[in-house]
Amino acid sequence: MKNPFLWLLLFWSITAFSQSKHTISGYIRESGTGELLLGVNIYIKGTQTGTVSNSYGFYSITLPEGVTNLTYSYVGFQPTTISFNLKADTIISISLVSSTTLKEVEIIGDRSERISDDVQMSVVKVPIKQVKEIPALLGERDVFKVLQLMPGVRSGSEGSSGLYVRGGGADQNLIILDDAPVYNAYHLFGFFSVFNGDALKSVELLKGGFPARYGGRLSSVLDINMKDGNKQEFGGEGSIGVLSSRLLLEGPIVKNKSSFIISGRRTYLDLLTLPFQKLFNDGETVGYYFYDLNAKLNYEVDDKNKFYLSSYFGKDRFYGKYEDSFSEDQFQLYWQNFTITGRWNHLFNNKLFSNTSVVVSKYMFDVGEEYDEKNGDDFSLDYFSGIRDIGFKTDFTYLPKNNHFVRFGVASTHHLFTPNAIVVKGSALQEEIESRAKEIKALESAVYVEDEIKMNRSKMNIGLRFTHFYVNKTNYTGLEPRLMYAFMINENLSVKGSYTYMNQYIHLLSNTGISLPIDLWVPSTDIVAPKKSHQVAVGIAKDFNKPAFSVSLEGYYKTMDNIVAYKPGSSFLELGVIDGNEEFQYEEVVAVGQGRSYGAELLVQKKFGPLTGWVGYTLSWTLYQFDELNFGKEFFARHDRRHDVSVVAIYEINEKVTVSGTWVYGTGDALTLQLAELDAIVNPASPNHNPGSWSVYDYGEMNGFRMAPYHRLDIGVQFHKELKNDRKRILEISIYNVYNRANPYFYYAATEPKGTGYVTVLKQVSLFPIIPSISYYLKF
């Protein structure tokens, strides 16, 4: 035991002797909390022999008998090496000690986070610590906002958290929280994501090169894991900000055996403004809030069995009320997510690990109005849409030899779609209307196997995923090959390549390309086939030792088939059920087309030392082609962005003060803008009628107009202070949009006086000017 901070739990269990090699396995935890650590590198220094811990902190490595020096390294933790004489199969579970700032000298020669050593490409790992240090809008730290600062992930429009990865649409991201899919991951029309950074353990985004264990979406996988909760002592943290307040509590239920964590946040703009509205608004009040709750329990039965129960609930609600002596009118618009995951980790032996999950995920949005004439008629309307999943999956990790890391598993999810439904009733009507679109049931299943193979100077991940989707007596199947290859040119330089084929069986009907809660989730049908995507990526990765930083350059080409969009003039309001037609046939209002995206991404990243951060640059093109849009001609997607630049810097001046800054630049969105008005004459079918005349717009080409470029600088400073009884506080001051750039949110045509007449001009509306904010954070 070289490291004085090491807590080492050694359990020798002699099993069948297999000549001169033995297997070391166990779990890796965070010292002080018992939190399981995923993605930890375990290796013999100076050799290619090594492995990583899986998503549940388990690892297994087989080594020759004799004296062994095994190193454990993980970014943000002190690397630890243990020496022992390996004589038999051994269980070693260790705890790593967190380190606030790693000195560069400790990292040189360390494998932790070396991108040239990893077969995986097109991956973005976001340290939660950095999420908490980067300045944020109104002090709301947001995982999605940090992801948007990475190349290949287009930063949204003004204020938006929407993810657009390598040209993919907002519905092409598989967002999973503890194995549960999250269907609408946005608060406040996309200004913030639903993920409360306080409760998260890890965030990993895959933009391409998807291993076979992932499937169901075309463009990205965002795998988010919640913290397990401190198994050793009670604690918590909380903060008070301009927009919201947060509180997290965690602690052991049975020390070192079982723990809990619960975290929540709520905005309070509505509570603050309500008294003023009552004073100054004549009977009219409006409000908005969002909140979310994360909770998780875990219980470690023994060293081979662990149980977890985690849940998320979040809701956004707009509401309004108008009242006078004659009537009362109330409105509300809300959307909410609910997920719950039960997991069982089981260790069959020191080479075979399994995780079995049962998952429920539910999303719905609702628009309602109640109108009541005092002493008169009343009327109420409720319009809603949603999706509910119940899923089961089992994943196995099998490590037969050091040069094979095998994963295989099976998953099945029952989807229940309620695309839209409406209930209208009241004395103002002759009769009630209750028109619920027929609920659509679908079953989506998959089985996969993948193997990460190490050869002399190269690594390969080869996998195959078979998928099946059943809906309305229609069966779809997909056989999805996955291949990733990395060749080490030398110790610090590698070239990589990948090919993936993906199927997506569900679609999001979205207007104008912006992800809004009113967008409808619908399944593939016998008319609208599943989306399909082929993606090829090649790249080069280089690690530098002095100073320690990494550079990666990747190019990609992706095709997307059977993508859907509303037909011209259509919206969710066109769907038949709104008019009392019980047959919901969304196929009639959507067009099916194809897309392609290609580009190059550069990332220069420094993860260690007092100064950390990265520079990212993306050059990309995204084009769509629909027979029924733009009269069949190819056009730029709304989220097409030629140039996207992000610069992120975090500098720890000393243990008490950290300063940070981000600067982003992006080419403007492509937009369809009205250019001219014309009178469109329409021919009457009846010979006795006159022609009609409609005033319509000439838009030119679809998405032929470019919004102004987007750029913005944010800065922040954090003051850290250690308090008595192991408490800690952070005072954070940040400034969003430092140079007050008026970035476009939307445009509209407005008439202004000019001379003796009027002229129509194009107006740009911006949302966020320079915004200073302050928040107070306390950990106890």
Next chain:
Amino acid sequence: MKSTLKSKIFFGFLWTLPFFLVLASCEKTADNVEIPHNEPKPVVQSFLETGQDSVKLYLSQSNPVFYSTTNQTTEIKDAVVSISDGTNSVNLVYHPDASGFNRGSYDAVASALSFNSGNQINLNITLSDGKTLTSSCVLPAKPSFKIEFQEIVQSNGYGDKLLKFKFTDLSPNPENYYHIAAIVHGKQGNYIDEMELYDDSNYGGIYKISGGSSKTLSYYFWDNYMSIDSVKFYVLATDEHYYNYHKSVYAFEGDNPFAEPVIIYSNIKDGLGVFCGYNRNSQVVMLP
């Protein structure tokens, strides 16, 4: 009813506007972007009927939305407009004193041309600045169809009834385009009134139907207004240009922020609008 419910939901979303107005920190004239092709364009509309040699063509120019000092479209009065059937050609004449629906129109009785189904008619327009606009269309054959009464159902809470008919395409073509209008003549007191029924499933009555297939036509009717015993259908077999143009015009939703923008179809080279053909037929269907 349809528009009422949609309006309710649409205006429901407008309740969120005060929030965005609070957030909208800044509004300014967009002077840092390029507005492309902000020039007036000539607009042509002409619908030729198979077998009819009376030709009318509307010619105007579009009015740029931005930085234009006028607020209405203007007729083009001095163009040379000619149509031909490949053998003969006829010039159309502008009528400066025309009013109402004839305003801005050029016309001619082109008896020198052949307007038989299957014939291609070519358009050539020369503007005063020397620019030319061209287009062409092929005149469709007589529509071949059958319409049968299906049922009358109570449609919603406002007392509207839905009249349903089965339309069967009898054409040998794999794909056919139709424009269908349902006209009723009913007694209202001592008067006999004529009214076009509102097509519930397809606003404007523009259809693309596979050859030999059937389609249900649904029309709203409020029988408190008048009583009827039959429906007369006018069925126009149209070319693809007619279909695309009318489909796009009827789909136009103006400034609705929730609706996809509609690019108005055009088959006019170097201009906007449509030059297309149709062939009309009719059928009366008795109600039970």
